[in-house]
Amino acid sequence: MNKPLRVAVIGAGAIGGYYGCMLARAGHDVHFVARSDLEYVREHGYEIRSTNETFQIKPAQVYSNPHKIGVVDLVIVALKATANSHYKELITPLVETKTLVLIMQNGMGNVETMAEHIPAVQILGGLCFVCINRVSPGVIENYLSGRVYIGEFMGSYRQRTIDLVTTFEEAGIECYFSKSLDATLWKKLCWNIPFNGLTIAAGGVTTQEIINDDSFRKLARLLMEEVRAAATAYGHSITDDFLEQQFTVTEGMADYKPSSLIDYLAGRDVEIEAIFGEPLRRGTEKGINMPHLESLYLLLKGLVASRQQA
Amino acid sequence: MNKPLRVAVIGAGAIGGYYGCMLARAGHDVHFVARSDLEYVREHGYEIRSTNETFQIKPAQVYSNPHKIGVVDLVIVALKATANSHYKELITPLVETKTLVLIMQNGMGNVETMAEHIPAVQILGGLCFVCINRVSPGVIENYLSGRVYIGEFMGSYRQRTIDLVTTFEEAGIECYFSKSLDATLWKKLCWNIPFNGLTIAAGGVTTQEIINDDSFRKLARLLMEEVRAAATAYGHSITDDFLEQQFTVTEGMADYKPSSLIDYLAGRDVEIEAIFGEPLRRGTEKGINMPHLESLYLLLKGLVASRQQA
Numbered sequence: 001m002n003k004p005l006r007v008a009v010i011g012a013g014a015i016g017g018y019y020g021c022m023l024a025r026a027g028h029d030v031h032f033v034a035r036s037d038l039e040y041v042r043e044h045g046y047e048i049r050s051t052n053e054t055f056q057i058k059p060a061q062v063y064s065n066p067h068k069i070g071v072v073d074l075v076i077v078a079l080k081a082t083a084n085s086h087y088k089e090l091i092t093p094l095v096e097t098k099t100l101v102l103i104m105q106n107g108m109g110n111v112e113t114m115a116e117h118i119p120a121v122q123i124l125g126g127l128c129f130v131c132i133n134r135v136s137p138g139v140i141e142n143y144l145s146g147r148v149y150i151g152e153f154m155g156s157y158r159q160r161t162i163d164l165v166t167t168f169e170e171a172g173i174e175c176y177f178s179k180s181l182d183a184t185l186w187k188k189l190c191w192n193i194p195f196n197g198l199t200i201a202a203g204g205v206t207t208q209e210i211i212n213d214d215s216f217r218k219l220a221r222l223l224m225e226e227v228r229a230a231a232t233a234y235g236h237s238i239t240d241d242f243l244e245q246q247f248t249v250t251e252g253m254a255d256y257k258p259s260s261l262i263d264y265l266a267g268r269d270v271e272i273e274a275i276f277g278e279p280l281r282r283g284t285e286k287g288i289n290m291p292h293l294e295s296l297y298l299l300l301k302g303l304v305a306s307r308q309q310a
Numbered sequence: 311m312n313k314p315l316r317v318a319v320i321g322a323g324a325i326g327g328y329y330g331c332m333l334a335r336a337g338h339d340v341h342f343v344a345r346s347d348l349e350y351v352r353e354h355g356y357e358i359r360s361t362n363e364t365f366q367i368k369p370a371q372v373y374s375n376p377h378k379i380g381v382v383d384l385v386i387v388a389l390k391a392t393a394n395s396h397y398k399e400l401i402t403p404l405v406e407t408k409t410l411v412l413i414m415q416n417g418m419g420n421v422e423t424m425a426e427h428i429p430a431v432q433i434l435g436g437l438c439f440v441c442i443n444r445v446s447p448g449v450i451e452n453y454l455s456g457r458v459y460i461g462e463f464m465g466s467y468r469q470r471t472i473d474l475v476t477t478f479e480e481a482g483i484e485c486y487f488s489k490s491l492d493a494t495l496w497k498k499l500c501w502n503i504p505f506n507g508l509t510i511a512a513g514g515v516t517t518q519e520i521i522n523d524d525s526f527r528k529l530a531r532l533l534m535e536e537v538r539a540a541a542t543a544y545g546h547s548i549t550d551d552f553l554e555q556q557f558t559v560t561e562g563m564a565d566y567k568p569s570s571l572i573d574y575l576a577g578r579d580v581e582i583e584a585i586f587g588e589p590l591r592r593g594t595e596k597g598i599n600m601p602h603l604e605s606l607y608l609l610l611k612g613l614v615a616s617r618q619q620a
Binding site for chain 2: 198201202203205209210213215216218219222289291292294295296297298299301302303305306307
């Protein structure tokens, strides 16, 4: 393998915990900054449950803030996008000119926001097409053999991009190189927008209930078509087959609850702007009409706001 | 007053019970066909609670089916639109050539369906802009001094239309003549579609929560604008002031739950097609794009379907 990396994982929930532990098991020196599970993980470590194996990282190197970690080779940012206002305090202590910052967050606008704090050239994006949930403190389940696409925020790929993809692959993560993060992100939103959105709007149901009901399924497809229209306006083509495949893939997920639904049901912040608001604004900027997304966005915003009052 | 009428009320829930009792109190000979509240009302009669008075109709002439009533001067049809497949068996025993049939139901398509069973010339529509709920068996509350618009299904008005409006007025009901039922119905839908729909989609909230939240309110307005566009395509103009007035009126309703929401929460049939599906189809037929309504319609259909499975 390439030489072991010093890695810091910021936001050690489902995604951060999972990929951090996969890299730790592969021999990298991984440090986690966690908030809610800090005490538990400090004592018990992490447990990762996949479809075909279970392993533990114990003890896990876990911290309440990044200052004790110091500069690293790779920062994995897996915060919820609603916490992006903390980027500066969380990321800058870990970064010098050779540090790569890999954003593995949901939705649009994260890499751009990060570029306000650290040089754009150090930023990469990692887009996860997976079903990973934190099922209890320190315990993370991966329900579906998924994949990660890694690409550069600025310019075309270089050797380091390939090296990072290789590092992930060698750690047992199915990983691909994305030559356009933007194209890959619009594709990911073809799933996130209908399924993260409708499972909440439909009153807290699983993805299975969305694809099993004709009306929900039709609405999901209409939403995908608006996302595709916006993607096309930005120069990224998405095929009919790809849209249909989103339903096929979802059938394999059985009773999956997307992260947004879990957050919503638990009364936590929901990534409304990153997943729904920002794509709507970007599509609208290009003159694309996205009324089904607008309906969903306004409904979700209202649902979250009225839940917080309750 | 005009001579007392023999009246049959079909579907003696909130609307049928209220207007039937108002006519009974004014001296008309009113017979109710009730289903769920039959036994209770037979024993205890009806109680009507309005903002400024409470009265009882006891004993009430209440029946399980129309056959014992025989032919009447006026049939008031206040069934839920989801029960329209029972029109024939419920209405025809009451009707001869001089009988007027006044449809006081929610949504679109009721008068047309009735015209499959009795001569179109005998049909009138009565559109209620009110907040009336059945709060317990036989007990009906009227929260808002509302109004009824009565118009002919076919052709222009005639003396009988004026007589019927007068009959309602003399019974203490604020009642107006509508020279176009279709125009009045589209206007009524400017309220029903956003408020009946969003109170369900928003997870079972009151109208107050819709108008107090910026996102819900914006979505309500977008829905109203689509309804207006469809109305305009059918030759009925609706002003900005009228749309804004829907919010003002709703503020006066305080914590009101529309009938559709009450039905939904109680696990009963919801008038999805009459209130949402039929206006969507009629707008679409005229080439009007109604994507916000389409989103709401599909979401509600899915919500009702998945509720029935639960």
